[in-house]
Amino acid sequence: MAARLGKEFMATVSLQLIIGGILQGGIYALAAFGLSLIFGVSNILNLAHGEFLMLGAMVSFLVYTGTELSPFVTALGLIPLFFAVGSLFERGLIRPLSGRPDHMRLVASILVTLGASIAIEDFASFAFGPNEKALAYTLPSFQVGPIIVSTIRLAGLAFILVLTLALHTFLKRTYQGRAIVATTQSRRGAMLVGVNIQRVANLSFGIGAILAALAGVFFVIMFPVTPYVGLPLTLKYLCIIVLGGLGSLFGTLLGGLVLGLVEILVAYYSPHWSETSAFIILVLILLIRPQGLFGRFSG
Amino acid sequence: MPIILEASSISKSFRGLMAISDVSVRLEEGQITGLIGPNGAGKTTLFNIITGGIAPDRGTVTFLGKELGKLTPDRICRLGISRTYQLVRPFLSLPVYRNVLIGVYFGRDGYISSAKAEREVDELLEFVGLRDKRAARASELNTVERKHLEIARALATLPRLLLLDEVVAGLNPSETSAVMESIREIRRRGVTIFLIEHVMKVVMGLSDHLLVLHHGELIAEGKPEKVATSPAVVEAYLGHRRPAGAYHAEG
Amino acid sequence: MRTTLLLLLVAFLASIPFLGSSYLPTFFIILFMNLILASSYDIVGGYLGYVNLGHAVFFGLGAYTFGITWNAQAPLGVAFVCAVAAAVIFAALMAYPFFRLHGAYFSLGTFGLIRLFELLAFNFGSLTGGSGGLSVPSSYRLLPTFYTTLILALLTLAIVYKIAKSRLGLAFVSIREDEKVARDFGVPVLRYQTLALMLSASIAGLMGAVYTWYIIYINPEAVFGTEMALLPVAMAMLGGTGAIAGPVIGAVFISIVEEFLWTKLPYLHLAAYGLVIAGVGLFMPGGIVRVPFIEARLRWLGLVEDL
Numbered sequence: 001m002a003a004r005l006g007k008e009f010m011a012t013v014s015l016q017l018i019i020g021g022i023l024q025g026g027i028y029a030l031a032a033f034g035l036s037l038i039f040g041v042s043n044i045l046n047l048a049h050g051e052f053l054m055l056g057a058m059v060s061f062l063v064y065t066g067t068e069l070s071p072f073v074t075a076l077g078l079i080p081l082f083f084a085v086g087s088l089f090e091r092g093l094i095r096p097l098s099g100r101p102d103h104m105r106l107v108a109s110i111l112v113t114l115g116a117s118i119a120i121e122d123f124a125s126f127a128f129g130p131n132e133k134a135l136a137y138t139l140p141s142f143q144v145g146p147i148i149v150s151t152i153r154l155a156g157l158a159f160i161l162v163l164t165l166a167l168h169t170f171l172k173r174t175y176q177g178r179a180i181v182a183t184t185q186s187r188r189g190a191m192l193v194g195v196n197i198q199r200v201a202n203l204s205f206g207i208g209a210i211l212a213a214l215a216g217v218f219f220v221i222m223f224p225v226t227p228y229v230g231l232p233l234t235l236k237y238l239c240i241i242v243l244g245g246l247g248s249l250f251g252t253l254l255g256g257l258v259l260g261l262v263e264i265l266v267a268y269y270s271p272h273w274s275e276t277s278a279f280i281i282l283v284l285i286l287l288i289r290p291q292g293l294f295g296r297f298s299g
Numbered sequence: 300m301p302i303i304l305e306a307s308s309i310s311k312s313f314r315g316l317m318a319i320s321d322v323s324v325r326l327e328e329g330q331i332t333g334l335i336g337p338n339g340a341g342k343t344t345l346f347n348i349i350t351g352g353i354a355p356d357r358g359t360v361t362f363l364g365k366e367l368g369k370l371t372p373d374r375i376c377r378l379g380i381s382r383t384y385q386l387v388r389p390f391l392s393l394p395v396y397r398n399v400l401i402g403v404y405f406g407r408d409g410y411i412s413s414a415k416a417e418r419e420v421d422e423l424l425e426f427v428g429l430r431d432k433r434a435a436r437a438s439e440l441n442t443v444e445r446k447h448l449e450i451a452r453a454l455a456t457l458p459r460l461l462l463l464d465e466v467v468a469g470l471n472p473s474e475t476s477a478v479m480e481s482i483r484e485i486r487r488r489g490v491t492i493f494l495i496e497h498v499m500k501v502v503m504g505l506s507d508h509l510l511v512l513h514h515g516e517l518i519a520e521g522k523p524e525k526v527a528t529s530p531a532v533v534e535a536y537l538g539h540r541r542p543a544g545a546y547h548a549e550g
Numbered sequence: 551m552r553t554t555l556l557l558l559l560v561a562f563l564a565s566i567p568f569l570g571s572s573y574l575p576t577f578f579i580i581l582f583m584n585l586i587l588a589s590s591y592d593i594v595g596g597y598l599g600y601v602n603l604g605h606a607v608f609f610g611l612g613a614y615t616f617g618i619t620w621n622a623q624a625p626l627g628v629a630f631v632c633a634v635a636a637a638v639i640f641a642a643l644m645a646y647p648f649f650r651l652h653g654a655y656f657s658l659g660t661f662g663l664i665r666l667f668e669l670l671a672f673n674f675g676s677l678t679g680g681s682g683g684l685s686v687p688s689s690y691r692l693l694p695t696f697y698t699t700l701i702l703a704l705l706t707l708a709i710v711y712k713i714a715k716s717r718l719g720l721a722f723v724s725i726r727e728d729e730k731v732a733r734d735f736g737v738p739v740l741r742y743q744t745l746a747l748m749l750s751a752s753i754a755g756l757m758g759a760v761y762t763w764y765i766i767y768i769n770p771e772a773v774f775g776t777e778m779a780l781l782p783v784a785m786a787m788l789g790g791t792g793a794i795a796g797p798v799i800g801a802v803f804i805s806i807v808e809e810f811l812w813t814k815l816p817y818l819h820l821a822a823y824g825l826v827i828a829g830v831g832l833f834m835p836g837g838i839v840r841v842p843f844i845e846a847r848l849r850w851l852g853l854v855e856d857l
Contacts (some may be wrong), residue, residue, distance in 0.1 A: 241658075276670065283659075
């Protein structure tokens with residue numbers, strides 16, 4: 001009897017864990033997917049990517065504390081706002097580097113995006129204060145059998161799912177979307193068939209920023225956010241990109257999910273090691289399979 | 300003449316696409332051997348296999364009686380095989396003389412003193428006519444000069460065998476004949492030459508021996524005049540239509 | 551003339567502790583440390599052409615190895631040797647897997663590596679003290695540290711200068727320019743990559759040990775943190791990579807700017823710092839040393855090589 005109860009308890013816990021892991025993974029995947037797009041199109045390590053997430057989280061926190069507006073509604077408003085942010089970022093900071101030779105461009109892009117990242121963090125800390133912000137937004141949970149389901153998490157999952165489908169449709173069905181995919185596969189090839197690389201790069205930054213900002217909305221619902229979360233998160237997204245295979249968009253999504261699940265499971269058994277898992281996975285993959293777990297050889 | 304390089308039954312495919320299929324090549328020492336064939340025939344792939352950049356799926360390459368096997372390109376270079384590239388690849392941000400110096404220092408077996416190395420670099424730059432561009436960055440050179448720089452860099456390794464990948468492509472007639480003269484001079488100095496070339500005048504003018512690759516297969520070889528007019532070659536270049544006049548097969 | 555100028559500069563630096571201020575030596579220790587890290591980074595970052603965002607791994611390994619071995623009653627010299635050995639051995643081990651990655655991928659991998667080290671240092675508390683950090687016995691070390699870092703800085707510059715002028719440096723830059731071509735022309739690429747990384751690591755590892763010795767207390771964030779990881783890279787790039795004067799100018803610039811901003815600006819100093827870094831990336835391709843006016847002056851001093 002006791003054993004059965006224990007087993008049932010374990011099953012419930014692990015289901016909860018898995019749902020939590022999938023949600024966390026989904027959030028990772030959203031932001032990492034944007035970074036992967038940018039990386040795939042421009043071959044630029046955008047070290048400021050996590051700042052888009054931080055800003056998205058901050059904005060939705062401010063809107064919520066000011067107006068009690070549901071973060072899910074705010075999220076819709078963030079879409080045009082962050083498209084503009086990302087696209088301006090590309091226009092002002094990335095495009096000027098495009099003519100330089102590869103090695104110089106890599107160096108310059110690290111300086112520029114790193115500098116931007118540090119500056120954005122500090123401005124945010126000045127404007128919003130350096131302390132933790134947590135968005136106390138809750139919805140009533142409901143129970144299915146022995147499992148308590150959090151409505152927010154469910155809504156979050158649904159939102160991510162819808163977004164992924166929308167993105168998938170955009171990339172597969174529209175000209176602009178296909179131009180992006182083509183450019184990530186072969187820059188030269190895309191140029192040869194007349195794709196406007198600059199516009200595609202601009203678009204990928206816009207979309208990347210949107211995805212990161214939306215991830216920020218969910219992030220601030222689940223965890224407290226400080227102005228300094230950006231850079232460490234960027235690093236984690238970079239791990240996910242490597243995990244999923246460099247330049248492979250589908251792989252990035254899967255990579256995000258895998259990492260989310262691994263982290264939650266590791267955290268359950270040994271909280272200290274949860275953060276480490278991303279980087280252990282990263283280094284292991286580099287050692288064993290440099291093309292990524294789900295990736296293909298590129299170049 | 301002894302055989303300096305022998306490639307036997309080389310095959311290589313990329314993702315299922317056959318680039319080279321069962322090709323055997325023998326290069327005689329001191330000769331100029333030409334390699335022609337339509338685009339995508341596998342010519343550059345064959346060069347890359349010889350220099351060790353690409354490992355063949357099957358077959359062996361033997362150079363001076365030594366099987367190259369799994370030797371890395373840097374070892375093969377030091378054994379005495381050097382090359383130029385179809386699309387020139389100088390070290391762009393380095394000065395001209397340092398481009399050549401890399402060949403002198405690393406491309407040969409054994410140690411060479413700095414003073415001697417610098418002298419040899421100057422001689423080589425003199426030979427290819429880049430003496431006065433010595434200190435310029437390679438990125439400041441035009442295409443013709445870059446090709447000359449590549450030749451100097453290749454010679455700097457003291458090759459026994461030099462692979463030239465379309466050196467005259469893009470040159471005007473007077474530049475072309477200058478390069479042809481250089482190639483003859485290089486051969487006179489005892490270097491065996493294996494060259495890929497599209498310009499027929501150059502191949503015919505230089506080669507002692509001619510090979511024809513088509514769809515990764517060796518379809519003809521022999522004396523240039525014979526090979527160029529053989530039916531298989533004419534067909535490979537011009538399709539099935541029977542050519543008339545000068546190209547008519549002589550059997 | 552040039553030699554005289556440089557000798558005068560060295561003499562001036564050596565006399566700083568006698569200028570009566572106890573603040574100046576402290577500032578210069580930081581400056582020398584920044585210079586040492588930036589210049590040693592540049593062996594791999596500027597000459598070999600691999601942007602190693604994990605350079606601080608060597609620094610941190612040196613710092614921790616020194617602290618742990620010294621605390622285990624090893625003689626001071628042995629502790630220093632162990633620190634350098636740890637950094638160099640790790641560099642040798644990581645060379646093969648990491649140099650399979652190129653361009654931005656290499657940077658990405660090394661950036662992940664430094665974060666991994668930070669977390670490992672947190673988690674292996676029994677060895678490293680975890681988040682509580684690691685302390686070593688204290689005593690007066692201001693002047694010894696000043697001269698140690700001064701000598702190490704000069705030594706580092708001498709090594710980099712020697713590399714730049716030698717065929718070793720030529721091999722490095724040929725790899726930076728085009729790895730495949732370098733290999734086709736006889737350069738055993740992996741061997742030189744490994745060598746460059748080990749050289750770079752030995753200096754950073756030694757600096758890490760000196761750092762622990764001087765500062766007495768270290769924790770994972772201080773030696774493996776993101777800021778520490780990016781600092782040498784930012785300094786080298788700011789000044790200009792692949793030229794001996796570049797990292798020096800970058801280190802001097804950043805040290806002064808940080809010092810100035812910390813004292814003069816009550817807030818937003820990090821933002822200003824970030825904007826400066828971004829501005830250099832945008833408007834000064836090749837860093838400060840490649841600004842024509844500055845480059846001409848440095849060339850006269852023989853501090854910019856044709857690399």
